[in-house]
Amino acid sequence: MTSPTVTPPKPDRDPSTTAFAAIDRGAPRFARLRGSLQQLLAFASLILIVVVFSFASPHFFTANNLVSILTAATVTGILALGTTFVIITGGIDLSIGTGMVLSGVMAGVFLTYLGWPLWAGVLATILFGGLIGLINGINVSVLGIPPFIATLGMMLIAAGLSLVISGTKPIYFNDTPEFQQIMNLSIIPGIRFPMGVAIFIVMIVIAAVLLSKTILGRYTFSIGSNEAATALSGVNVRRWKIIIYTLAGLFVGLAGVLSASRLSSAQPTGGMGLELEAIAAVVIGGTSLQGGKGSIIGTVIGALIMAVLTNGLRIISVPQEWQSVAVGIVILVAVYLDMLRRRRA
Numbered sequence: 001m002t003s004p005t006v007t008p009p010k011p012d013r014d015p016s017t018t019a020f021a022a023i024d025r026g027a028p029r030f031a032r033l034r035g036s037l038q039q040l041l042a043f044a045s046l047i048l049i050v051v052v053f054s055f056a057s058p059h060f061f062t063a064n065n066l067v068s069i070l071t072a073a074t075v076t077g078i079l080a081l082g083t084t085f086v087i088i089t090g091g092i093d094l095s096i097g098t099g100m101v102l103s104g105v106m107a108g109v110f111l112t113y114l115g116w117p118l119w120a121g122v123l124a125t126i127l128f129g130g131l132i133g134l135i136n137g138i139n140v141s142v143l144g145i146p147p148f149i150a151t152l153g154m155m156l157i158a159a160g161l162s163l164v165i166s167g168t169k170p171i172y173f174n175d176t177p178e179f180q181q182i183m184n185l186s187i188i189p190g191i192r193f194p195m196g197v198a199i200f201i202v203m204i205v206i207a208a209v210l211l212s213k214t215i216l217g218r219y220t221f222s223i224g225s226n227e228a229a230t231a232l233s234g235v236n237v238r239r240w241k242i243i244i245y246t247l248a249g250l251f252v253g254l255a256g257v258l259s260a261s262r263l264s265s266a267q268p269t270g271g272m273g274l275e276l277e278a279i280a281a282v283v284i285g286g287t288s289l290q291g292g293k294g295s296i297i298g299t300v301i302g303a304l305i306m307a308v309l310t311n312g313l314r315i316i317s318v319p320q321e322w323q324s325v326a327v328g329i330v331i332l333v334a335v336y337l338d339m340l341r342r343r344r345a
Helices: 017-023 029-056 063-088 094-113 118-141 147-166 177-184 195-213 217-226 227-232 237-263 274-284 296-315 320-344
Strands: 187-188 191-194
Touching: 017 094, 063 094, 063 191, 063 195, 063 217, 063 237, 063 274, 063 296, 063 320, 094 118, 094 147, 094 237, 094 274, 118 147, 118 177, 118 237, 177 195, 177 227, 177 237, 187 195, 191 217, 195 237, 217 227, 217 237, 227 237, 274 296, 274 320, 296 320
Parallel strands: none
Antiparallel strands: 187 191
């Protein structure tokens, strides 16, 4: 007799019955508590650093300097917000620093060379950053290039294009003074509170909602936790990786706008090292370099720690070279603590 044909069951694409159920039912309660504890420890570290520098210098804990810290944290923080999504998937993006510089140069091209209206030039700059992220996503997801190599290549390409397009010279926004106000305009009468800081706060809220309340966030965590299981559950992992890298690129484009606005010019040199500060902020905030774990609030705390550390060392007159040493030590400690977390998990 011929055995009856058995039709294999179709993949269940309902997130409630696939790999996402593990996320929703979650890890054990103690794991969640451990994640909250790590954020509390990061926040406690931030408070401790603030207290130490407040005693070290009377000029540190002043309203003007605190606003300066927030302003300094804005660009790095926005880069870190987008990078959080990428790192949670288990990837990395080394091109965000030079990508930001190239986006700033393109803002100069759109607004100064081509004479576009402000809104069009800013929008085009942000979308250009998204294009950089899109290319990274295609290289990683479709071509299968390891994220480290793909984004390293993009980092060098962006650095070179910045010099080529600008002719190795800064592009000034003298003819568009309203562009300079995007970052520097104080939005509270009588108080110095730059618009750029308000934009940073808005982006924190948007990133937090995307990561915790949308399907994009659930796919981000699922891909980082178990990419193979996520693919078997019917999720188009390639497409969502492209979306996630593109989203990170949009944050890069916005950071390019704010950086160029703050300086009132697009500087084609620079940007190298910002990617390390952003990644350090993400890791300090509790996001694992192995993927599958992270939070926006943790990233914000990490960005503030980096900004406070740099600002405090400058105020107490620590030489620039030793500031770099201190930041490097913080990065090493953050990565080592991440390794310890993974071993104990």
